[in-house]
Amino acid sequence: MIRSVVISGVGGQGLLTMGELLGEALIERGFKVSVGEIHGLSQRGGSVVVFVKYGDVQPSPIVVEGEANALVGLELIETARRVQLLAPTGIVLANNYLLPPPASQKIPGREELIEAIRRAARNVILINAVELARKAGSSVAVNMVMLGALAASGAVDLGLADLKGVVEKKFTGRTGEVNARALILGFEEAQKQLREKA
Amino acid sequence: MARAAISGDSGTRKLLLGNEAIARGAVEAGISAAAAYPGTPSTEILEALAEVAEEYGVYVEWSTNEKVALEVGIGVSMMGLRALVAMKHVGLNVASDPLMSLGYTGVVGGLVVVSADDPNAHSSQNEQDNRYYGLHSYIPVFEPSGVQEAKDMTRELFQLSEEHRTAVILRTTTRLSHSRGEVMFGAVERVHREPVFHRDPERWALLPPYSLRKHREVLERIRTLEEKLGEWPFNRFVEGDGDTLIVSAGFAHAYVREALDWLKVNPPLLKLASTYPLPRALAKRALEFRKIVVVEELEPFVEDQLRAFAQREGSSAEIHGKDLFPRVGELNTALVASGLSKALGVSFDPPRGNAAGVELPPRPPTLCPGCGHRSTYYAVKLAAARARVKPVWANDIGCYTLGFFPPFRMADFTWSMGSALGIGMGIARFSKDPVVAFIGDSTFYHAGIPGLINAVYNQYPIVVVVMDNGVTAMTGHQPHPGSGYGPTGEKRPAIPVENLARACGVEFVEVVPAYEVARLRDAVERAIKYAREKNAPAVVVARQFCALEELRMKRMRGEAVVPYVIDQAKCVKCGICVDQFSCPAIVRENGSIKILTELCAGCGVCASICPAKAIGPLSG
Numbered sequence: 001m002i003r004s005v006v007i008s009g010v011g012g013q014g015l016l017t018m019g020e021l022l023g024e025a026l027i028e029r030g031f032k033v034s035v036g037e038i039h040g041l042s043q044r045g046g047s048v049v050v051f052v053k054y055g056d057v058q059p060s061p062i063v064v065e066g067e068a069n070a071l072v073g074l075e076l077i078e079t080a081r082r083v084q085l086l087a088p089t090g091i092v093l094a095n096n097y098l099l100p101p102p103a104s105q106k107i108p109g110r111e112e113l114i115e116a117i118r119r120a121a122r123n124v125i126l127i128n129a130v131e132l133a134r135k136a137g138s139s140v141a142v143n144m145v146m147l148g149a150l151a152a153s154g155a156v157d158l159g160l161a162d163l164k165g166v167v168e169k170k171f172t173g174r175t176g177e178v179n180a181r182a183l184i185l186g187f188e189e190a191q192k193q194l195r196e197k198a
Numbered sequence: 199m200a201r202a203a204i205s206g207d208s209g210t211r212k213l214l215l216g217n218e219a220i221a222r223g224a225v226e227a228g229i230s231a232a233a234a235y236p237g238t239p240s241t242e243i244l245e246a247l248a249e250v251a252e253e254y255g256v257y258v259e260w261s262t263n264e265k266v267a268l269e270v271g272i273g274v275s276m277m278g279l280r281a282l283v284a285m286k287h288v289g290l291n292v293a294s295d296p297l298m299s300l301g302y303t304g305v306v307g308g309l310v311v312v313s314a315d316d317p318n319a320h321s322s323q324n325e326q327d328n329r330y331y332g333l334h335s336y337i338p339v340f341e342p343s344g345v346q347e348a349k350d351m352t353r354e355l356f357q358l359s360e361e362h363r364t365a366v367i368l369r370t371t372t373r374l375s376h377s378r379g380e381v382m383f384g385a386v387e388r389v390h391r392e393p394v395f396h397r398d399p400e401r402w403a404l405l406p407p408y409s410l411r412k413h414r415e416v417l418e419r420i421r422t423l424e425e426k427l428g429e430w431p432f433n434r435f436v437e438g439d440g441d442t443l444i445v446s447a448g449f450a451h452a453y454v455r456e457a458l459d460w461l462k463v464n465p466p467l468l469k470l471a472s473t474y475p476l477p478r479a480l481a482k483r484a485l486e487f488r489k490i491v492v493v494e495e496l497e498p499f500v501e502d503q504l505r506a507f508a509q510r511e512g513s514s515a516e517i518h519g520k521d522l523f524p525r526v527g528e529l530n531t532a533l534v535a536s537g538l539s540k541a542l543g544v545s546f547d548p549p550r551g552n553a554a555g556v557e558l559p560p561r562p563p564t565l566c567p568g569c570g571h572r573s574t575y576y577a578v579k580l581a582a583a584r585a586r587v588k589p590v591w592a593n594d595i596g597c598y599t600l601g602f603f604p605p606f607r608m609a610d611f612t613w614s615m616g617s618a619l620g621i622g623m624g625i626a627r628f629s630k631d632p633v634v635a636f637i638g639d640s641t642f643y644h645a646g647i648p649g650l651i652n653a654v655y656n657q658y659p660i661v662v663v664v665m666d667n668g669v670t671a672m673t674g675h676q677p678h679p680g681s682g683y684g685p686t687g688e689k690r691p692a693i694p695v696e697n698l699a700r701a702c703g704v705e706f707v708e709v710v711p712a713y714e715v716a717r718l719r720d721a722v723e724r725a726i727k728y729a730r731e732k733n734a735p736a737v738v739v740a741r742q743f744c745a746l747e748e749l750r751m752k753r754m755r756g757e758a759v760v761p762y763v764i765d766q767a768k769c770v771k772c773g774i775c776v777d778q779f780s781c782p783a784i785v786r787e788n789g790s791i792k793i794l795t796e797l798c799a800g801c802g803v804c805a806s807i808c809p810a811k812a813i814g815p816l817s818g
Contacts, residue, residue, distance in 0.1 A: 010561065027380050034345075036376070037376045038320050044564055044566060045563055045564040045782055047560075060456045060530070065551045066548070077558055077559065077561065080556060081558050083551070083554050101560065101561040101564075105559070108557070116556040117554060120555065139796055
């Protein structure tokens with residue numbers, strides 16, 4: 001049985017780090033993991049997507065349409081762009097943040113995007129990750145907030161403790177503390193919303 | 199600093215990129231040297247090696263270009279030592295001259311040439327299939343099917359290279375180079391060899407009387423490999439049900455395995471890791487099946503070799519491949535499952551997802567906030583307007599290629615490294631409009647210099663704007679001959695672009711800080727006039743250290759970035775900053791224009807071009 005997560009956002013939001021941390025946490029749980037990334041041009045503020053697939057046999061690194069168990073979106077346009085990769089039963093964890101591409105003419109509004117994502121996916125959790133990241137100590141920690149939210153969703157075989165473990169191993173000092181706090185804040189927020197839904 | 203990715207004892211398990219796995223394999227094989235020119239998706243191989251250069255005693259260098267890198271590798275091999283050379287697929291075009299003769303000469307110390315191909319052209323100008331270089335040069339080609347195998351195979355290839363006295367091509371694709379998977383480390387071989395130059399002029403001096411003899415020798419070498427590779431452990435036959443054999447080449451195997459799982463079928467399988475020459479015994483065994491389906495990315499490389507073999511053997515096996523799978527772009531599990539379902543006559547219902555159903559603006563990569571290329575493009579555009587000319591914009595390969603996109607649209611063509619000058623000259627010879635060529639510093643060292651010499655010698659009125667940000671930025675800030683340091687941060691001599699331009703014979707050379715828009719505009723305007731009047735090239739070096747790297751260094755030093763803000767009372771909403779300068783940190787919001795302080799790099803160029811003087815540094 002192979003499960004998969006798609007992480008979508010804008011180059012520079014720390015998506016590659018998220019893929020790496022997820023990969024490491026899943027390996028520690030004994031899974032075979034493939035993390036598919038694209039480097040180079042995409043780092044320069046472009047649209048970026050990272051695939052994390054795992055199972056008991058070595059998976060391929062690409063997630064195709066209708067396959068993903070979870071979509072973690074760090075920006076609303078980019079979340080909408082990749083929602084088609086989600087399986088009908090999958091869950092979307094979206095940062096409620098809109099960053100229009102520079103010099104673009106027609107930009108859909110925030111509400112329009114959220115509505116479109118909700119139409120395409122049955123289960124959508126919106127997280128104000130920028131606010132939570134600031135609360136944790138740095139606006140850069142948005143990626144950690146969203147990882148925490150993913151752990152709460154139950155869409156991957158990982159708990160908060162698994163992610164905290166790899167985050168603490170990778171980051172030290174203040175960055176480590178901020179990241180761990182951001183992870184917890186994201187986890188708690190998603191958990192709260194899921195409870196309210198249920 | 200965190201411990202290097204590929205450092206560790208035998209038995210260590212780590213989540214590595216495919217490229218890092220290749221680097222680890224090379225370390226385990228006890229290489230003495232590695233040389234490369236950065237290029238996506240190959241770059242991390244040398245970067246990973248640089249991190250452990252001291253620990254494992256490996257000499258690493260960023261060479262000026264791929265040809266030089268390969269030649270360095272050949273020299274190391276002549277000293278009896280092992281070397282790895284890495285480049286992206288189009289880099290091998292640059293290195294193809296020495297490569298073709300390397301096929302004839304063979305090697306002494308093991309020599310692995312990594313060609314990182316880019317199906318789907320994620321960050322490249324084409325998706326050429328470099329396996330044909332192997333066929334073309336008589337150099338065997340190997341393709342790993344996963345990250346662990348990339349490590350193991352690289353290690354083995356050094357052995358094979360020495361045993362058969364041949365260089366080898368290790369061909370990866372983006373999805374292998376940039377996928378992470380768990381890798382179990384092996385022991386690092388300590389190759390204690392006295393470096394000795396293997397003097398053999400009749401072998402190394404490629405002169406006419408010896409070339410034909412060598413051609414015969416290499417044919418023999420390939421024939422031997424055809425026999426030997428049948429038993430090579432990375433090639434594998436797996437028994438299964440039915441009379442249709444699936445052949446997977448290299449990384450396609452990852453999709454085949456998954457697709458067979460989706461389809462719930464278990465046909466016999468031939469996993470090929472050596473795709474040139476075709477292992478004879480395995481090819482023969484394949485022909486025992488009624489139907490053969492070859493799954494490979496891009497061109498029908500294995501398929502066509504197999505067809506030729508079948509014809510020679512008088513086999514009537516039905517061979518399929520590119521009739522079932524696309525030749526353009528990457529494969530994935532759905533594409534492979536769809537093709538296999540047709541071949542095997544089983545049904546396949548591909549998974550479907552729901553599209554968002556709203557029109558989404560594209561998000562191409564952009565020049566970063568604070569990027570000196572942006573202010574350069576802006577200034578050059580102003581200069582052209584002042585000189586009342588409509589230049590042909592010749593552009594090259596690097597971050598600045600992004601000048602193609604609005605609002606600048608200053609790339610009428612981009613081709614290959616250095617082509618802004620070469621092709622630009624062909625245009626300049628017959629164009630009434632001036633030609634302005636943009637080339638980055640790293641690209642200038644790599645392939646710009648011969649073009650510039652040609653411009654002087656053959657008297658071309660071309661304006662060359664060297665966009666000098668001090669590093670090879672696009673691939674992740676690797677140093678180059680102008681940087682003043684090497685791959686591990688050690689001091690190296692710097693060769694400034696302007697010195698080279700003058701030495702090439704260019705008389706008009708001006709160096710201007712890229713943030714100083716008015717000065718740069720005036721210099722380019724002078725250059726346009728000079729080129730026209732003197733019928734000679736003019737060089738303007740627009741210099742500003744890479745903003746991304748600058749920001750990173752400031753963060754490391756604990757320095758704060760002072761962002762700029764717009765005084766809404768003074769702003770006349772002319773839109774110059776947001777529409778014509780187009781910094782990603784400047785956005786329109788509810789009818790007004792504002793700067794996103796979290797994105798602002800504090801360069802202040804927007805303040806200098808604001809006609810209303812409404813922009814200034816955030817105070818307090």
